[in-house]
Amino acid sequence: MSSSTRIVILGSGPGGYVAAIRAAQLGGQVTVIENQALGGVCLNWGCIPSKALLSVVELGEKVKKAGELGIKVQGPPSYDLPQMVKRKNGVVAQLVKGIATLFKTWGITHLQGWGELIDERTVRVTTPDETQSTVTADAIVLATGSSWPNLPLFPIDGKTIISSKEALDLEHIPSRLLIIGGGVEGCEFASLYSGLGSHVDLVEMLPTILPTEDEELIRLMTRELKKNKVQLHTGTTAEKVEKRDKEIAVTLKSGEVIEADTVLVSVGRPFNTQGIGLEKVGVRLGPRGEIEVNDKMETNVPGVYAIGDVVGKAMLAHVASAQGKVAVENILGRSQAMNYDVVPAGIFTLPEIGRVGLTEQQAQAQGFQTKVGRFRYAGLGKAQAVGETTGIFKVITDSGSNKILGVHIMGSHAADLVHEAALAMQVGTTASDLAHMIHAHPTLAEGMMEAAEDVEGLAIHQARKRT
Numbered sequence: 463m464s465s466s467t468r469i470v471i472l473g474s475g476p477g478g479y480v481a482a483i484r485a486a487q488l489g490g491q492v493t494v495i496e497n498q499a500l501g502g503v504c505l506n507w508g509c510i511p512s513k514a515l516l517s518v519v520e521l522g523e524k525v526k527k528a529g530e531l532g533i534k535v536q537g538p539p540s541y542d543l544p545q546m547v548k549r550k551n552g553v554v555a556q557l558v559k560g561i562a563t564l565f566k567t568w569g570i571t572h573l574q575g576w577g578e579l580i581d582e583r584t585v586r587v588t589t590p591d592e593t594q595s596t597v598t599a600d601a602i603v604l605a606t607g608s609s610w611p612n613l614p615l616f617p618i619d620g621k622t623i624i625s626s627k628e629a630l631d632l633e634h635i636p637s638r639l640l641i642i643g644g645g646v647e648g649c650e651f652a653s654l655y656s657g658l659g660s661h662v663d664l665v666e667m668l669p670t671i672l673p674t675e676d677e678e679l680i681r682l683m684t685r686e687l688k689k690n691k692v693q694l695h696t697g698t699t700a701e702k703v704e705k706r707d708k709e710i711a712v713t714l715k716s717g718e719v720i721e722a723d724t725v726l727v728s729v730g731r732p733f734n735t736q737g738i739g740l741e742k743v744g745v746r747l748g749p750r751g752e753i754e755v756n757d758k759m760e761t762n763v764p765g766v767y768a769i770g771d772v773v774g775k776a777m778l779a780h781v782a783s784a785q786g787k788v789a790v791e792n793i794l795g796r797s798q799a800m801n802y803d804v805v806p807a808g809i810f811t812l813p814e815i816g817r818v819g820l821t822e823q824q825a826q827a828q829g830f831q832t833k834v835g836r837f838r839y840a841g842l843g844k845a846q847a848v849g850e851t852t853g854i855f856k857v858i859t860d861s862g863s864n865k866i867l868g869v870h871i872m873g874s875h876a877a878d879l880v881h882e883a884a885l886a887m888q889v890g891t892t893a894s895d896l897a898h899m900i901h902a903h904p905t906l907a908e909g910m911m912e913a914a915e916d917v918e919g920l921a922i923h924q925a926r927k928r929t
Contacts, residue, residue: 466491467794470585470599472577472738475502476779477770478605479561481786486568488794493597494570495577495587500561502607504779506554507627512650514550515630516810519657523812527849541658543635550630573597579739582763586739601765601793604745604753605786606738608731608771615703616642616727622710623725626651636660636724640712642700643728644671646809649683651726653812656690663693663720665712670696672809676821676870678856683811683872686852690812695720733772750774757799759789767793776805806884808877813852816880819868819887822858833861835893835916837909839873841923844904850874855913857883857893864892864917875906882910893917 467490471478474496482492499506522539529535565572575589585597610625612618620628626647635658641648644666656662664671664687670680671687671694687694695714702713703725712720733751740747746762748754752774759767767789770782781802788798809815825832839845839853853873859866869883886896897914901907912921919926 467601468599469493469601469603469790469793470495470577470597471603471605472585473502473605473607473770474500474561474572475605475607475770475782476504477607477782477786478502478603479565480783481603481605481769481790482570483564483568484787485790485794486570488791488796490790490794492568492570493573493599494565495573495575495585495597497574497576500558500565500572501554504782505557505561507630509779510557511550511554511630512626512654513810514553515546516650516654516657516812518546518549519654520812522657524849531849541635543658544633547631547633576737578737579743579745579766582743582766601767603759603786603789603793604738604761604766604768604772605770605782606734606772608733608777611727611729611731613642613727613729615700616725618727622705622723623727625727629655629726632724636722638709638722639663639724639726640665640710640720640722641726641728643730644668644673644694644696645728646672648726648728649687649811650809651728652687652692653690653810656687656692657812661691661693663695663722665695665698665700665714665720667699668696672815675809675815675817676856676868677823679815679817679854679870679872682854683815686811686813731771731777733774735772748774757801758792758797759785759800760792775800776802776807778805778807781805804884804887806877806880808880810877813850813873814876816871816876816878817869818880818884819866820858821868821870822856825858825860825867830867831861832867833859833864833893833917835859835913835918835921837912837916837921837924839906839909841912842904842906842909844906844908845874847904848874850906855879855909857896857910857913857917859893859917864894866891866893866896869910869913871909873906873909879907879910882907 469485469490469492471494474494482494485492525539575587578586639655639660639662641664652662652664698715700712704711709721746754753768755773769785771777791798806818835857837855840851845851856870858868893914901911915921
């Protein structure tokens with residue numbers, strides 16, 4: 463297609479806005495339709511605001527160690543949640559403004575309103591004052607994302623029963639918080655609010671929290687949450703909810719009753735596929751209600767693409783961004799395909815987790831003969847010096863080829879550190895190659911080198927393994 467290609471994008475989350483900028487960089491004429499704030503859920507009610515709040519609790523945890531580090535403070539830290547929320551809102555507003563500025567500099571048209579496909583080349587736009595207009599395009603990208611959960615047993619009222627959206631704007635710290643769902647979001651909020659001083663109960667239907675993670679790291683994170691006095695109720699479900707005067711009583715399948723001031727529902731996210739005209743143009747949905755796409759992010763309707771949460775792949779902001787780039791580059795004649803083999807991810811619990819590739823269990827289930835290297839943060843000079851000794855590096859390899867199959871890190875800066883492993887996997891590096899790369903001292907990154915060395919039992923700062 464030529465540089466005059468008209469592209470309409472429904473949604474401005476990390477998929478939509480990145481797709482818009484890349485398309486404009488390549489010469490496309492881009493219109494973005496958004497019915498909420500630029501940046502979508504991730505920027506406004508998800509990734510960024512939650513990390514802004516968690517960073518304060520992380521700092522508070524450091525202050526608790528001040529005495530042993532040689533800093534005199536008067537008593538334990540206390541938290542001003544309204545000020546934390548105010549700061550968080552300021553961070554978000556600045557980043558939203560940044561996207562608007564990028565749109566302006568790249569000549570991207572932003573229409574505030576709701577978009578609905580009339581046909582495969584036309585979108586109807588309804589503005590907040592219900593004014594309607596149409597936009598025609600050579601290609602359309604659906605980046606409508608996903609929504610907050612809505613469980614019949616736990617109807618969200620925004621006050622006593624809340625979603626993650628409301629959990630980021632509470633005006634007071636709940637004395638007793640019950641979290642339904644022990645996945646990534648549930649565990650992050652358990653870390654946040656237990657750190658703030660709430661008594662936290664967390665209920666997970668499956669046998670463990672973080673059920674998609676490596677089993678060894680699940681055990682370690684379970685231990686850390688329990689150390690922070692989070693009460694875990696796994697392998698069970700809520701069967702009954704009773705609203706009382708100033709509390710909610712939730713009866714579990716086991717018969718146990720949990721009383722709480724606030725219930726946070728953190729179970730699943732439905733795809734935003736309703737009301738956008740998919741049925742009018744025949745866009746095919748998958749068994750979970752997701753929009754089906756090929757590896758070029760194109761739907762079954764030529765010229766209509768979909769990206770982000772709504773396609774139901776890895777529901778991560780950075781995956782949405784990558785999908786957005788692939789979609790518009792294909793629209794503009796640059797053949798690209800999505801590859802999900804190497805997707806790093808972070809879980810921003812306290813301590814945090816960084817991971818990429820297969821878990822040890824997944825590797826073995828796929829038939830690999832594995833060799834595993836491990837190295838604990840406590841063995842690092844930098845970790846000891848800064849007082850961050852909790853954590854582990856774990857490198858999983860194919861014993862035959864020595865290729866790295868997966869890396870899992872729990873500890874300070876884990877989500878940053880895992881990118882060395884992601885690059886190694888992207889270029890097909892072996893554990894030996896990684897072990898032989900000189901790492902600066904003293905750094906936390908040395909833990910990656912030592913774990914890679916430990917695959918062959920050669921980690922320098924680790925006691926000899928007993929046979």
